[in-house]
Amino acid sequence: MTVGIAAQDEPALAMTRGGTFGLYIHVPFCATRCGYCDFNTYTPGELGGANPEGWLAAVRQELALAAARLPDPRVDTVFVGGGTPSLLGASGLAAVLDAVRTEFELAPDAEVTTESNPESTSPEFFAAIRAAGYTRVSLGMQSAAAHVLRLLDRTHSPGRAVAAAGEAQAAGFEHVNLDLIYGTPGESDDDLRRSVDAVLDAGVDHLSAYALVVEDGTALARRVRRGEMPAVDDDVVASRYELLDGLVRDAGFEWYEVSNWSRPGGECRHNLGYWGGGQWWGAGPGAHGYVGATRWWNVKHPNAYAEQLAQGRLPITGFETLDTGDRHVETVLLGIRLRVGLPVDELTPDEQARAEGVIAEGLLVRVGERLVLTDRGRLLADGVVRSLLE
Structure with a gap:
């Protein structure tokens, strides 16, 4: 099959x-x-x-x-x-x-x-x-x-x-x-x-x-x-x-x-x-890759994976192209988890305004021109992302 x-x-x-x-x-x-x-x-x-x-x-x-x-x-x-x-x-x-x-x-x-x-x-x-x-x-x-x-x-x-x-x-x-x-x-x-x-x-x-x-x-x-x-x-x-x-x-x-x-x-x-938004090739059954603006995922079962390659075809079972909005969401979602934080200018003006509210809650702190999770904010990182992106 x-x-x-x-x-x-x-x-x-x-x-x-x-x-x-x-x-x-x-x-x-x-x-x-x-x-x-x-x-x-x-x-x-x-x-x-x-x-x-x-x-x-x-x-x-x-x-x-x-x-x-x-x-x-x-x-x-x-x-x-x-x-x-x-x-x-x-x-x-x-x-x-x-x-x-x-x-x-x-x-x-x-x-x-x-x-x-x-x-x-x-x-x-x-x-x-x-x-x-x-x-x-x-x-x-x-x-x-x-x-x-x-x-x-x-x-x-x-x-x-x-x-x-x-x-x-x-x-x-x-x-x-x-x-x-x-x-x-x-x-x-x-x-x-x-x-x-x-x-x-x-x-x-x-x-x-x-x-x-x-x-x-x-x-x-x-x-x-x-x-x-x-x-x-x-x-x-x-x-x-x-x-x-x-x-x-x-x-x-x-x-x-x-x-x-x-x-x-x-x-x-x-x-x-x-x-940090880098690119990678994912090889092997079920692996995911991300190059340019395209994310894809391989066939999961090892036998089906090998079958596709035996036919000289990449074993990709699906892919998606991320638009500007998708990439922005990922930048915020992933960047906010890092100790170096997220550059303020990565956020839209509306998101920057919402960030002030999150700062007031004690979940974020501004360090120079970056937003960094506080110790309490790390416990609620997913909620911080939702608050920023609504």
Whole structure:
């Protein structure tokens, strides 16, 4: 069955230079499915056995087609995400980066990141991917509390993520991120304190922390619906965010995006590209891309994805062209989340007038010619955007 769009209907990609250009490569494989996850991922049982070799061959084809369609195939950042990229092993991740280098010119100071699950890494793994050219590792830690990991269906032990971070640093990685999830029912303040202490003790230079969101269609949502566990409490989530923020800032981290903190120089440049209006090509099943004023998304299922590429066609299943209004909304929506804030002159006169009201509420502050969220404003960032844009 043909799933993608016809070749003659491919979007015209009017690439512009001036900001960053990144590659996102989606690895759709996971050993097991976590109860909270709604990402485009597949276990071996769901695919009739994982096929990393077929996936890599298809990604190579997509990268070749992408480079042929871009007037300047030069890349500032690469991010291999998933799924569980570390299931490819060091040789598989090295092959991914070789495929990128074959079709694209990597900037001399390119940031090259891979996500990894702690349980599928080792000292040898980190040494090999560092030698292959990766410069940054992001590890899914979630929590240092065993009961929280069990509720989230995570399979690693509480201490494995910290140990993996140490192994990555010993292999020469200067930039290591740990991911936390907070607000899980049953998590206590002390649980979160222990998790943050573990991150700080690991000596990493970056922390991402996200409130648990119960997504429709997930195992976690079904448990909440059946009454097996309570729903996430928004007040508790806000309190935990404030607790986490205070702990890491006291330790020398600073927020640079609502859900991300780093030591100086540890910011994730690839993600800053997303938030700052940069462009990127998303390769892999279900990946999204954005070039010029066009956003598109790939066929989700790995088999359908490979089928499209075997026919010499981009695996795009839909796209949209953003008009001036759409791009303005995205500029406000994303820019307001950054610590550097949003330039006042990005707002229309009406929006600037509404901003004065948000400032009076204590949710924004003017810093020079930019608008920056206050600590309280970070808790209500989406509401601030709605207030500005109405």
